[in-house]
Amino acid sequence: MNHKITEALITEQLEQQTFKSGAATIKRLPDPQLDTPMVVTLDQLRAYENNPRQTKNPLYDDLKASIKARGLDHSPPITRRPGEEHFIISTGGNTRLAILNELYAETKDDRFFRIHCLFRPWQSEANALIGHLAENELHGALTFIERAQGVAQMKALYESELSEELSLRKLSERLRADGYPxxxxxxxxxxxxxxxxxxxxxxxxxxGLGRPQIENLIILKNSLTKVWNKYDDSDFLEFWLMVLSMHDNGPDSFNFEVIRDQMLGQMAAMLGQDYHSLELDLEIAGNKNHLDKNPLSPEALKTIEANPPQPITSTAASTDTNQHSDPKIDEYSEKQEDWLDDAGDSLEKPISQINQAERQPPSNTAECSDSERQAIIDGHIVSPSNETERVTRIKQQVAQVLGDTLPNFEENALKAIPVMAGGRMANVSDVWYIEKQIDSPAELRHQISLLVSDLAYFANIKGIFATQEGLGFGFDKLEHDSSPTSNTVFLLLTSLLRLNDNHSNEQLPAPLSAALFSQILVGSYDITIGYNPAKDIGLIRLPDVELVKLFRLIRLARKLVDYCKEEGLGHAE
Known part of the structure; x- marks a missing residue:
């Protein structure tokens, strides 16, 4: 039936309800199943939140200038996790995305807001992470720790997928299969x-600390763990992290030798062991064989066999010392002998060739009896050395080959005024003489740090460590018990480091010059002098052993200062 179209009919049709569908409304089209070019806006795109790169790209500013002038030369690959609204960078391009966001915020230019991208279907979290690792690897853009963190994340993702723990070999195989060998x-x-x-x-x-330095630290940590476990059953890792954290000052300040030295020094204090003993233990734990590094020729072996080292005549003092030896010191001496044997065996010149005339007592003591000579020697021993005759003999052999002559305490005692002061980390047999082996800034600082360690141990001062600058030692969170002994050594050491320059006399127990010279060195505050009665200023007079070591420290420090002046290191700029 034909109806005439009228205005009323049209109005009636328009006012009728529309057709209703029972199907759900589609919010967005499904993502493509193949690689597909598309245009996305910055508000649709996010950076990959697990990007292994944590440091800023050093070429960031150059890339920004290039993109601002030319636009994007390479479209960043993107992907999207199932069910998520935003796209993310797929395999590299997070730096470019950050630059685009900056440029759009600065210019509001639409060419930075709408960008052409290549969409790649989502595969897995592991695939996304390994894509970023591989992309950064191609450009050499990751530090060692960033790569390590990425690998640790990959291990966690693989183990989550497989519900089992992967060995290092299996993890290596899985990474290789996924394109990251x-x-x-x-x-x-x-x-x-x-x-x-x-x-x-x-x-x-x-x-950016490099792989070689990191590997050296790992080797040191593993070797020190063996040494620690020899003396203590507690966890070494906590101690390791505590000491190592003091050196978090950047790659430019990284010094492996300083770290190694401080580790051994702190271990010696914690374990109650000798520094050198631990150093020898470390060499053994690290499987370092000195003899392999200095192989002897058959001729050298025959020379040594034909001319064995000659024994040094024992004295009453050394005999008495051996009778009251400390088992720990004996153990250290045996290890020191083993080490010196390796060094001495590599020298073709036997000790029998040492000038015997230098070892004869001077003529002015020829009329003395043996007991009188021994009395003179005994009078110069402040504390006995823990060094065995064999160690002394090998040291003489090493010095002879180097064109040097070590002072002989027993002979010099009859013609000079030497002293002997033994200790935990440093033995002093001559205050003034500086052997050629230690006559360099680095070795002088090392010897000074050993003497300072002995003084600090005597005064129960903690927090001292060796350095490769200045006088060879420094403080970190210094701890002392405020006893007269501790205050004495504390004032001495801080004065050497010029830490008392800003202190007034009111802040010190006595004027600094009087405290250092009158009391600490002489002890004149302990007696009445003129109209000045004895007075307790909270400081002690140094015992003889520590006084000898202080004199030796001063001698070495003066030599070190001379070197620094020659090199121009001791002058203010």
Whole structure:
């Protein structure tokens, strides 16, 4: 039936309800199943939140200038997790995205807001992470710790997928299959770095500490763990991290030898062992064989066999010392002998060739009896040395080959005024003489640090460590018990480091010059002098052993200062 179209009919049709569908409303089209070019806006795109790179790209400013002038030359690949609204960077391009956001905020230019991208279907979290690792690896853009953290994340993702723990070898195989080949040995070092270095050196690692330095630290940590376990059954890792954290000052300040020296020094204090004994233990733990490094020729072996080292005549003093020896010192001496044997065996010149005339007593003592000579020698011994005759003999052999002559205490006691002061870390047999082996700034600082360690141990002062600058030692969170003995050594050491320059006399127990010279060196405050009665200023006179070591320290420090002046290091700029 035909109806005439009228205005009323049209109005009636328009006012009728529309057709209703029972299907759900589609909010967005499904993502493509193949790689597909598309245009997205900045508000649709996010950076990959697990990007292993944590430091700023050093070429960031250059890239920004290039993109501002030319636009994007390479479209960043993007992807999207199932069910999520925003796209994310797929395999590299997070720096470019950050630059685009900056440029759009600065210019409001639409060419930075709408960008052409290549969409890639989502595969897995592991695939996304390994894509960023591989992309950064191609450009050499990751630090060692960033790579290590990425590998640790990959390990966690793989183990979550497989519900089992992966060995290093299996992890290496899985990474290789996914396009990121790494040896299982390197993976082990990466994970060890995260466990035992990153907690102590986070800033230094992120700033670019290199793989060789990290591997040296790992080797040192493993060797020191063996040494620690020999004397203590507690966890070494806590001690390791505590000491290592003091060196988180950036790659430019990293000094492996300083770290090693401080580790041994702190271990010696914690374990109650001798520094040199621990150093020898460390050499053994690290499987370092001095004899292999200095192989002897058959001719050298025959020379040594034909001319064995000649024994030094024992004295009553040394015999008495051996009768009252400390088992720990004996053990250290035996290890020191083993080490010196290795050094001495590599020298072709036997000790029998040492000038025997130099070893004869001077003529002015020829008329003395043996007992009188021994009395003179005994009178110069402040405290006996823990060094055995064999160690002394080998040291003489080393010095002879180097064109040097070590002072002989027993002979010099009859013609000079030498002293002997033994100790935990340093033995002094001559205050003034400086052997050629230690006559360099680095060795002088090392010897000074050993003397300072003995003085600090005597006064129960903690927090002192060796340095490779200044006088060879410094303080970190200095602790002392405020006893007269502790105050005395504390004032001495801080004065050497010029830490008392800003202190007034009211802040010190006595005028600094009087405290250092009159009391600490002489002890004149302990007696009445003129109209000045004895007075307790809270400081002691140094015992003879420590006084000898202080004199030796002063001698070495003066020599070190001379070197610094020659090199121009001791002058203010």
């Amino acid at each position: 790494l040896s299982h040995a390197l993976i082990g070092r990466m994970l060890e770095c995260i466990n035992s270095i990153q907690p102590a050196l986070p800033n230094t690692l992120l700033s």
